[in-house]
Amino acid sequence: IPTHIYASSKDASKAVAIEIADLIRKKAAEGKPCILGLATGSSPKTVYAELVRMHREEGLSFKNVVSYNLDEYYPMEPDSIYSYHRFMKEQLFDHVDIPTTHYHLPGGTLPAQRIQEFCKAYEQEIEEAGGLDFQLLGIGGNGHIGFNEPGSLINSHTRLITLDHSTRAAAAAEFGGLHKVPRKAITMGVTTILNAKRVVLLAWGERKAAVIKGAVEGEVTEKNPASYLQTHGNATFIIDQHAAVELT
Numbered sequence: 414i415p416t417h418i419y420a421s422s423k424d425a426s427k428a429v430a431i432e433i434a435d436l437i438r439k440k441a442a443e444g445k446p447c448i449l450g451l452a453t454g455s456s457p458k459t460v461y462a463e464l465v466r467m468h469r470e471e472g473l474s475f476k477n478v479v480s481y482n483l484d485e486y487y488p489m490e491p492d493s494i495y496s497y498h499r500f501m502k503e504q505l506f507d508h509v510d511i512p513t514t515h516y517h518l519p520g521g522t523l524p525a526q527r528i529q530e531f532c533k534a535y536e537q538e539i540e541e542a543g544g545l546d547f548q549l550l551g552i553g554g555n556g557h558i559g560f561n562e563p564g565s566l567i568n569s570h571t572r573l574i575t576l577d578h579s580t581r582a583a584a585a586a587e588f589g590g591l592h593k594v595p596r597k598a599i600t601m602g603v604t605t606i607l608n609a610k611r612v613v614l615l616a617w618g619e620r621k622a623a624v625i626k627g628a629v630e631g632e633v634t635e636k637n638p639a640s641y642l643q644t645h646g647n648a649t650f651i652i653d654q655h656a657a658v659e660l661t
C-alpha cells in the first residue's frame with residue numbers, strides 16, 4: 414500500500430483536504446455529484462477543519478457533495494453528544510453548504526427488526542449513486558476500519574456488529590466510563606469500503622505504529638482488517654512520522 418509519511422498530522426491533513434477539494438471541484442465542473450465516504454473519530458478532525466476553512470476562505474462549495482458515513486453506535490440518539498451524527502454536524506456539515514438531504518449516516522435509533530433492511534438499502538443507495546468516489550478512513554489500534562473488527566470477512570457488507578473490548582475501552586474516557594459505551598454499532602462492510610474508487614487511511618501517533626506495520630507489511634488477514642486494503646488498487650495510507658516508526 415503506498416504510504417506517505419508526513420512530519421506532522423497537520424501537514425498531512427492539509428494534503429488530504431486538498432485532494433478531497435480537488436475532487437469536489439472536478440465533479441462540480443462535470444455537473445456531477447461527488448460521493449464521499451466519511452469517517453469520524455479524532456483522526457479526520459483537522460481534514461474537516463481544513464475543508465471548512467476552504468469553504469469560508471476559498472469558496473469551496475459542497476452543494477454537489479453527497480456523503481455516507483462509515484458507522485454509528487447502536488443504539489444511539491442522533492442528537493446525543495456521543496453520536497457520530499452530532500460529530501459530523503459539528504465538525505463539518507453545519508459549517509458548509511451541503512444540503513441537509515445529502516448526508517447519510519447509519520441510524521442509531523432503528524428498531525432492531527429493521528436494521529437488516531436498513532443496511533441493505535444503505536448499500537443500494539450508494540450503488541445507485543454510482544459508488545463512493547472517495548472513502549476516508551481512520552484505523553483502530555486493533556486494525557478495524559469503520560467498525561469492521563478483527564474477524565470481519567473481506568466480503569462483509571453493512572451490518573450490525575458487536576464492538577471489541579479494545580474499541581469500547583478506547584472510547585471509555587470520552588463516554589465517562591466503559592459501561593456507558595454502546596456494545597454495538599452499525600458499520601459499512603469491508604466490501605463496501607473496498608468498492609470505493611479511492612481510499613485514504615489516516616493514522617497519527619505512536620499508538621497506531623504496530624497496527625500500521627501489520628497492515629502495510631504483514632499478510633492480508635482478518636486479524637488486521639486494514640490489511641485488506643492491500644487488495645485495493647487505489648488505496649493510500651497518509652500517516653505522521655510517529656505512526657511510521659515501526660515500518661522497515
Ligand code: F6R
Nearest residue numbers: 452453454455456551552553559
Ligand atoms: C470512525 C471509525 C473508526 C475510527 C478508528 C480510529 O468512523 O470508523 O474506524 O476511524 O476507531 O479512531 P481515532 O481516529 O479516534 O483514533
